[in-house]
Amino acid sequence: MKRLTAACAASLLATTAFAQPDPTDWDSVLEEARGQTVYWNAWGGSTTTNDFIAWVGDRVAEEHGVTLKHVKLTDTADAVARVLAEQQAGTNEGGAIDIIWINGENFASMKRQDLLFGPFAEDLPNWQYVDTEGKTVQTDFTIPTEGYESPWAMAQVVFMYDTADIDAPLPSMNAILEWSKSHPGRFTYPQPPDFLGATFLKQALLDLVEDPAPLMEPATPETFAKVSAPVWDFLEELTPNLWRKGETYPQSGPQQIQLLNDDEIDLAISFSPGEASTAISNFELPDTVRTFVLDKGTLGNASYLAIPYNANAAAGAMVVANFILSPEAQAHGLDPLNLGYGTVLDMDKLSDDQKAAFDAIDLGIATLTPAELGTALPEPHPSWMEMLETEWTARYGVQ
Amino acid sequence: MTPSLTLVPRLTLAALVLPVGAGLWGVIAPLLGLVQITGADPTEAIDALLAWPGLGPSALLSVTTGVSATLLALSLVVLILSQLHGRPALAWLRRLLSPLLSVPHAAAAFGLAFLIAPSGWVTRVFSPWSTGWDQPPDLLILNDPWGLTLTLGLAIKEAPFLLLMSLAALGQTRADQSILIARALGHSASGAWLKTVFPAIYAQIRLPVYVVLAYSMTAVDVALILGPTRPSTLSVQILRWMSDPDLAYRLQGAAGALVQLALVVGVMALWRAAEQAVATLGKAWITGGSRSSGLDRLRPLARVLGGLSSLGVLLGLAGLVIWSFAGQWRYPDVLPDQMTLRSWQRFAPQLTDPLMETALIALASTGIALILCIGSLEAETRHNLRPTGRAMALLYLPLLIPQIAFLPGLQVLLLQSGLTSGRWVVVLSHLVFVLPYVFLSLSDPWRAWDRRYGTVASALGSSPDGVLFRVRLPMLLAPLLTAAAIGCAVSVGQYLPTLLAGGGRVATITTEAVALSSGGNRRAIGVYAVAQTLAALIPFAIALGLPRLVHRNRRALIPETR
Numbered sequence: 001m002k003r004l005t006a007a008c009a010a011s012l013l014a015t016t017a018f019a020q021p022d023p024t025d026w027d028s029v030l031e032e033a034r035g036q037t038v039y040w041n042a043w044g045g046s047t048t049t050n051d052f053i054a055w056v057g058d059r060v061a062e063e064h065g066v067t068l069k070h071v072k073l074t075d076t077a078d079a080v081a082r083v084l085a086e087q088q089a090g091t092n093e094g095g096a097i098d099i100i101w102i103n104g105e106n107f108a109s110m111k112r113q114d115l116l117f118g119p120f121a122e123d124l125p126n127w128q129y130v131d132t133e134g135k136t137v138q139t140d141f142t143i144p145t146e147g148y149e150s151p152w153a154m155a156q157v158v159f160m161y162d163t164a165d166i167d168a169p170l171p172s173m174n175a176i177l178e179w180s181k182s183h184p185g186r187f188t189y190p191q192p193p194d195f196l197g198a199t200f201l202k203q204a205l206l207d208l209v210e211d212p213a214p215l216m217e218p219a220t221p222e223t224f225a226k227v228s229a230p231v232w233d234f235l236e237e238l239t240p241n242l243w244r245k246g247e248t249y250p251q252s253g254p255q256q257i258q259l260l261n262d263d264e265i266d267l268a269i270s271f272s273p274g275e276a277s278t279a280i281s282n283f284e285l286p287d288t289v290r291t292f293v294l295d296k297g298t299l300g301n302a303s304y305l306a307i308p309y310n311a312n313a314a315a316g317a318m319v320v321a322n323f324i325l326s327p328e329a330q331a332h333g334l335d336p337l338n339l340g341y342g343t344v345l346d347m348d349k350l351s352d353d354q355k356a357a358f359d360a361i362d363l364g365i366a367t368l369t370p371a372e373l374g375t376a377l378p379e380p381h382p383s384w385m386e387m388l389e390t391e392w393t394a395r396y397g398v399q
Numbered sequence: 400m401t402p403s404l405t406l407v408p409r410l411t412l413a414a415l416v417l418p419v420g421a422g423l424w425g426v427i428a429p430l431l432g433l434v435q436i437t438g439a440d441p442t443e444a445i446d447a448l449l450a451w452p453g454l455g456p457s458a459l460l461s462v463t464t465g466v467s468a469t470l471l472a473l474s475l476v477v478l479i480l481s482q483l484h485g486r487p488a489l490a491w492l493r494r495l496l497s498p499l500l501s502v503p504h505a506a507a508a509f510g511l512a513f514l515i516a517p518s519g520w521v522t523r524v525f526s527p528w529s530t531g532w533d534q535p536p537d538l539l540i541l542n543d544p545w546g547l548t549l550t551l552g553l554a555i556k557e558a559p560f561l562l563l564m565s566l567a568a569l570g571q572t573r574a575d576q577s578i579l580i581a582r583a584l585g586h587s588a589s590g591a592w593l594k595t596v597f598p599a600i601y602a603q604i605r606l607p608v609y610v611v612l613a614y615s616m617t618a619v620d621v622a623l624i625l626g627p628t629r630p631s632t633l634s635v636q637i638l639r640w641m642s643d644p645d646l647a648y649r650l651q652g653a654a655g656a657l658v659q660l661a662l663v664v665g666v667m668a669l670w671r672a673a674e675q676a677v678a679t680l681g682k683a684w685i686t687g688g689s690r691s692s693g694l695d696r697l698r699p700l701a702r703v704l705g706g707l708s709s710l711g712v713l714l715g716l717a718g719l720v721i722w723s724f725a726g727q728w729r730y731p732d733v734l735p736d737q738m739t740l741r742s743w744q745r746f747a748p749q750l751t752d753p754l755m756e757t758a759l760i761a762l763a764s765t766g767i768a769l770i771l772c773i774g775s776l777e778a779e780t781r782h783n784l785r786p787t788g789r790a791m792a793l794l795y796l797p798l799l800i801p802q803i804a805f806l807p808g809l810q811v812l813l814l815q816s817g818l819t820s821g822r823w824v825v826v827l828s829h830l831v832f833v834l835p836y837v838f839l840s841l842s843d844p845w846r847a848w849d850r851r852y853g854t855v856a857s858a859l860g861s862s863p864d865g866v867l868f869r870v871r872l873p874m875l876l877a878p879l880l881t882a883a884a885i886g887c888a889v890s891v892g893q894y895l896p897t898l899l900a901g902g903g904r905v906a907t908i909t910t911e912a913v914a915l916s917s918g919g920n921r922r923a924i925g926v927y928a929v930a931q932t933l934a935a936l937i938p939f940a941i942a943l944g945l946p947r948l949v950h951r952n953r954r955a956l957i958p959e960t961r
Binding site for chain 2: 039041044045046047050051054069071072073074075078079081082085096184185191243244245247248249250251252254255257258259261262263264282283284286394396397398399
């Protein structure tokens with residue numbers, strides 16, 4: 001009987017929820033959010049991210065009475081597929097997913113198909129702290145976000161290397177190639193279409209092309225063939241010198257870290273400047289590991305949170321997104337003991353107290369300073385990543 | 400009397416057949432254009448599947464790894480039973496069965512990977528002092544393109560299951576008498592077993608062998624960890640397509656699922672043909688009169704292989720347990736620099752919710768399965784029904800049809816019909832896999848129960864229900880609990896049904912463990928593997944312990960010590 005009443009109440013709520021929560025009226029959002037359960041779909045393969053999400057859950061429960069559940073995905077695309085399937089089935093409200101950790105291809109795909117709730121991001125109260133000038137937080141892989149996703153972490157490509165085996169940072173992709181030739185079997189990258197593997201291909205593309213301008217436009221078969229040619233020449237030389245001669249590849253970033261720790265490889269790519277320090281503090285890497293960036297700069301982007309158009313708890317989801325933009329959550333995430341992700345906030349917009357929390361963080365022995373990281377290179381248009389993945393699979397994906 | 404009881408067997412079959420049939424329909428209908436999925440065209444999807452360069456190699460891999468793993472597991476079991484029949488070594492292996500079966504597939508695969516990797520435990524023991532390897536050698540052992548490691552991993556995890564089934568079948572043959580006679584005629588011990596016992600046993604374990612074949616050809620989690628990557632096996636690729644954001648890939652995945660189904664059915668047909676060929680050759684061998692005196696020399700081999708394959712699983716698990724307590728631990732250290740509780744402090748709080756969910760689902764699906772099985776068996780008793788061969792084959796249906804072939808279709812249908820997924824849908828989907836195992840485990844002890852107890856009780860005025868509840872069920876407490884334990888273990892291990900029917904929202908210990916394994920953090924995997932193994936082992940411990948407690952003054956009702 002209790003369940004029946006609950007079901008009736010839920011269906012009543014669902015019909016009244018037709019009036020979608022309005023982020024400009026934040027008080028009513030908070031009121032609606034109280035008591036809601038928010039299902040956050042995010043990749044579950046990284047234990048540090050899982051811990052961070054659990055911490056966010058504890059904090060929003062305390063502050064706003066929102067219950068956060070982490071749905072652990074093996075691939076973010078699963079969540080997109082789920083929303084699509086719900087749209088197919090006409091589940092236009094009460095969907096299974098309330099908030100997704102997303103960027104790039106998946107965002108482009110959801111935005112194109114009108115699967116997103118919003119715009120909401122720039123109406124969140126904590127948006128006032130976001131660094132809209134200095135950081136790429138309003139375009140995602142060249143696609144304007146238009147408030148349909150809220151940034152929560154900055155990422156930039158760095159290379160992790162074991163100083164016990166490599167003396168000095170390698171300044172370019174060609175230097176990595178030369179080093180690999182003299183140290184065969186000691187370098188590899190995750191197998192595309194894994195996200196980090198595809199990132200390695202993009203980084204190679206950005207480092208090897210003469211003129212990056214065409215990369216900001218959608219790729220056509222002609223421009224792709226012409227512009228990406230140096231990448232394939234590079235891989236042709238690199239592959240025989242890879243770990244296992246390129247016969248097999250690690251399947252994910254964390255697996256690559258395990259290989260570095262097992263001393264099977266000496267060099268690995270990462271999309272998080274603080275990841276190495278975090279791994280060292282968790283005993284997952286030796287304390288001889290350091291990081292470097294390439295002389296021409298490395299790729300950077302933001303991770304975002306988006307809310308599906310049919311989310312069951314859009315108000316609760318916005319409360320979560322807003323909390324993650326708070327100085328408290330951003331400082332917690334920046335600390336390599338917790339997560340080691342870059343902040344999306346502008347330090348100049350914070351009060352002295354808030355800033356002090358950031359200054360107090362020890363970035364860790366393997367993390368580069370913002371000055372050393374330099375300015376991140378922008379992501380190419382998503383079509384480049386798709387075509388790189390397809391071409392890689394055709395050339396190397398099948399023996 | 401209760402006419403409704405006769406409906407229970409039908410209800411049971413419906414619970415098995417309907418989901419499988421609906422799932423297959425959900426795969427086939429969109430491909431035939433009977434159900435529209437916007438943005439996906441059936442012809443294009445099939446063309447895209449055929450154009451994928453990896454189709455041939457990955458289909459071939461499914462066949463080669465699946466068939467060799469099954470052959471290997473079966474040969475190992477036959478070798479062990481024929482060489483070690485009635486010997487202490489077999490009793491030892493028998494004691495190892497429950498733990499071996501309780502180790503989840505993914506954990507076993509991870510443990511094995513850590514044992515045999517070039518930077519793994521075995522190399523570390525001998526390095527660098529005897530091998531000279533200051534750095535791990537760049538050898539392709541894991542994820543080899545021929546799927547040899549995958550085959551090995553599948554074989555050592557499936558052999559215990561076949562051994563269990565064979566031992567159960569052995570109880571129903573007059574093995575000792577047959578061997579005695581054959582020995583008196585001058586046959587060697589193992590020759591006698593092969594000639595007189597094996598044919599009878601194989602007839603009984605044929606369906607379990609097919610289950611192993613279907614599983615090995617389509618396993619996803621083990622293939623993800625140990626299998627080839629360029630390309631992977633077909634089942635792994637199907638799962639990737641099924642989870643692509645682009646809906647067109649779903650149809651491509653559905654088409655792939657049909658190819659996978661055809662492969663499994665085709666291979667089973669070939670296996671059946673091979674069975675007949677072996678039977679003909681075997682008969683000639685048996686009637687040929689040779690005493691096969693040299694065969695017994697294989698006995699040390701049986702001991703070594705039986706021991707090694709058990710060690711492969713148990714040492715691997717031990718490795719993961721150590722990882723869960725490890726501080727810094729690098730190659731070539733055999734043990735960690737320091738031990739710490741940090742991983743447990745970090746991950747244990749996250750274990751409680753999934754463990755509760757796992758227990759709830761396992762108890763619910765096992766409970767329903769027990770009620771259906773008892774109802775069916777009681778209907779059989781009261782109305783003198785005997786299950787036909789066809790009904791028995793249906794019982795195996797969910798185990799023979801690869802999960803990857805029908806579960807995605809079930810997900811599509813659930814969504815199309817607007818049914819919300821959630822815990823109870825997961826319970827029903829688990830029931831499909833729990834039910835066969837519970838029935839198979841319970842039916843023999845049920846039928847073996849001496850009906851004269853019932854006659855006596857009736858003569859004393861007990862109603863049929865009274866006989867059931869006050870005599871038969873209490874007397875069968877031990878087999879009932881064993882069946883329940885097996886049901887719980889099966890439920891705990893389900894990954895794809897939980898993921899697909901639960902819409903990703905139902906987090907059990909197994910879905911969490913597999914999601915984590917995509918990250919490859921050995922410490923976290925160690926913690927979850929221990930939790931998963933315990934979740935499967937505890938019901939077995941209860942099944943062993945409780946009858947001893949309840950029947951402490953009725954010794955004949957306590958199952959003999961194994």
